Amino acid sequence: MAHVNKLDVLSHVSKGTPVGELFRSVWLPALLSSQLPEPGCAPVRLKLLGEELVAFRNGKGEVGIVQANCAHRLAPLFYGRVEQEGIRCSYHGWLYNASGDCLEMKNTADQSICKKVKLTAYKAQEKADIVWVFMGSGEPPSLPQFPWIDLPKSQRNATVWIQESNWLQGMEGELDSSHVSILHTNPATMATSPVHRPYSAVDITPKLFAKDTSIGVIGIARRNADEKFYWRVSQFMAPCFSSIPSADFPVGGRAFIPIDDHNTYTWDFNYYLKGDLPEAFLDYIGKGLAFPPDSVYEPYRLNTGAIIDTFVPVRTQRNNYMIDRKGASLSSPSGIHGLNDQDRAMQEGMLALPGTEGRIVDREKEFLLATDIAIVRSRRRLLEYVKSEESLAKFREIVKDGSAYAVVPLDVVSELGEMDEFLERHHGELMPGNTAEPAAA
Numbered sequence: 001m002a003h004v005n006k007l008d009v010l011s012h013v014s015k016g017t018p019v020g021e022l023f024r025s026v027w028l029p030a031l032l033s034s035q036l037p038e039p040g041c042a043p044v045r046l047k048l049l050g051e052e053l054v055a056f057r058n059g060k061g062e063v064g065i066v067q068a069n070c071a072h073r074l075a076p077l078f079y080g081r082v083e084q085e086g087i088r089c090s091y092h093g094w095l096y097n098a099s100g101d102c103l104e105m106k107n108t109a110d111q112s113i114c115k116k117v118k119l120t121a122y123k124a125q126e127k128a129d130i131v132w133v134f135m136g137s138g139e140p141p142s143l144p145q146f147p148w149i150d151l152p153k154s155q156r157n158a159t160v161w162i163q164e165s166n167w168l169q170g171m172e173g174e175l176d177s178s179h180v181s182i183l184h185t186n187p188a189t190m191a192t193s194p195v196h197r198p199y200s201a202v203d204i205t206p207k208l209f210a211k212d213t214s215i216g217v218i219g220i221a222r223r224n225a226d227e228k229f230y231w232r233v234s235q236f237m238a239p240c241f242s243s244i245p246s247a248d249f250p251v252g253g254r255a256f257i258p259i260d261d262h263n264t265y266t267w268d269f270n271y272y273l274k275g276d277l278p279e280a281f282l283d284y285i286g287k288g289l290a291f292p293p294d295s296v297y298e299p300y301r302l303n304t305g306a307i308i309d310t311f312v313p314v315r316t317q318r319n320n321y322m323i324d325r326k327g328a329s330l331s332s333p334s335g336i337h338g339l340n341d342q343d344r345a346m347q348e349g350m351l352a353l354p355g356t357e358g359r360i361v362d363r364e365k366e367f368l369l370a371t372d373i374a375i376v377r378s379r380r381r382l383l384e385y386v387k388s389e390e391s392l393a394k395f396r397e398i399v400k401d402g403s404a405y406a407v408v409p410l411d412v413v414s415e416l417g418e419m420d421e422f423l424e425r426h427h428g429e430l431m432p433g434n435t436a437e438p439a440a441a
Contacts, residue, residue: 007363007379008363009383010382010383011166011168011360013050013167013258013261014051014260015049015050015051018386018387018392019239019382020050021386021392022238022239022382022385022386022392022395023049023135023240023257023258024135024136025141025392025395025396025399026134026239027125027132027133027134027140027143027144028048028132028133028134028135028255028257029130029131029158029160029255029257029265029267030048030055030065030131030132031044031055031130031160032129032130032158032160033126033130033131035297035309036055036056036057039057039060039061040057040082040083040084041057041082042082043055043056043077043078043080043082043087044056044309045068045078045299045309046065046068046308047263048258048259048265049135050259050261051067051120051135052067052068052306053066053067053068053122054066054068054076054078054087055124056082056086056087056098057082058082058083058084058085058086058087059082059083059084059085060085062098063125063126063131064086064087064097064098064099064124065098065121065122065131065133066087066096066098066119066120066122067100067119067120067121070091070096071094071102071117071118072089072091072092072105073091073092075089075090075092077089085097086103092106092107093105093106094106094117096119098124100119100121101114102114102115102118102119122135123140127143128149128150128151128156129153129158141396141399141400141401142400142401142402143402144237144241144402144404144405145401145402145405146241146243146253146269146405146406147243147271147406147407147408147432148251148269148270148271151271151273154277155272155275155276155277156269156270156271156272157269157270157277158268159292159311160265160267160292160310161265161292161311161312161313161340162259162266162300162310162311162312162313163256163263163264163266163344163347163348164262164316164317164344164359165263165264165344165347165348165359165361166258166261166264166361167240167257167258167264168256169348169350169360169361170264170266170343170347171240171242171254172375173343173346173347174236174242174244175210175234175374175375175378176371176372176374176375177206177234177371178206178208178221179346180192180200181200181201181204181205181206182204183332183334183343183346184332185200185201185204185332186332186333193290194248194249194280195244195245195246195247195248195249195411196232197230197411199224199225199230199413200223200230203223203224203230206221206222206371207221207223208221208222208370208373208374209221209373209374209419210373210374210377210378211423212377212381213235213407214398214404215237215398215404215405215407216235216238216378216381217235217236217374217377217378217381218235218236218430219374219377219378220232220234220374220419220423222417222419225413228413228414229413229414229415229416229417231410231412231414231422232245232409232411233410233411233430234374234409235253235407235409235430236378236381237404237405237407238381238385238395239382240257240258241253241254241405242254242255243407243409245409245411246411247411249278249280249281249284250270250271250272250277250278251270251271251272251408251409252268252270252291253268253409254266254269254291259302260302260304261356261359261360262302262304262356262357262359263302263304265310266340268291268292268340270291287338288314288337289337289339290338290340291339293313293315293340294315295311295312295313296312296314297309297310297311298310298312303357303359313344315344316344317345317349321336321337321341321342321344321345322337322341323336323345324336406431407430407431407432408429408430408431408432410429410430412426
């Protein structure tokens, strides 16, 4: 019998898998509203949690997300015509609305058959210029109440692109604070990402901590800061969301939404509470130096065969991420251009489990250190959420009103050097509006 890696359960997201059901418990970002710019525009091919889907905006402006293929002969709806009431298959003229109901069949006189046909369809809503989808059954929870979700458009932005690896490889990078001082810092100039203070370049061996919260884990890095301490606290919110601190730039965060077991939509969210997004920030990300990477919106054939319409990075494994080994990068000794390009080069090339087409890392071969405490804790947390029907039901109750996601990261220089004392002082800042205390270490 083949050896089974118990951590591998975290990588699989199709319907009926433990982690797949966890993802189907919350609203997920599916696509940017700008990908469906007007009523009746071209549909968008998606794949989410292993399911091939098509999104469309009907003539009334309503968004539908339904299975990608017509129920009749399974022809692709992408090549159909978007009409006032829905999307019509070009093969035999079957018309479907946003709920997946068949409204008309052009190749039969007996229209009563329509009542027997229904596509798989998922609830969709738009908020913060994002189309959100709920792929679970029953009544959906409220949208996650992220701190940015109700801000004016000028104070927030969202972007998305494809990562050619399992979702967890990207997510775990969010809780790996020690790599910032190495992968993203140029030792020749001591230049690092502008979301960090200079201490991240000076102290490359931070002390790492982790604490459970009701919704996930907080990952904590403490660096020396002259006679004080530089604290950076990141939030991991199950199943796949992060919030990352910033010294002065807008606060950032990501979502790693599984396309399938082998590919990921990486979302980046930024927000600025002081006012409009700063020009310096917009210039920085516009050069592909951070998130998103330089990318092109185009049809993309997945290694699993499906075609999706998405933003594809310019720098990939196929061109070695355009590495310049003479060190042309402003931020990294690797010679790879931008922060996300650097991250993807590490995460997409990890040693993979046999039979996973190079996309799922073999975690049993890792040699973990104390600096990986937040990663280990997040894995345990995910396994706790999906260990039984009861634990999953408890998670769903936690996220029901969306307030569990109303948490923020923290970037502080403090005289305090003890973690518990530091967290006690700053609890109200980390969890505004969220009364759940961090769990015991």
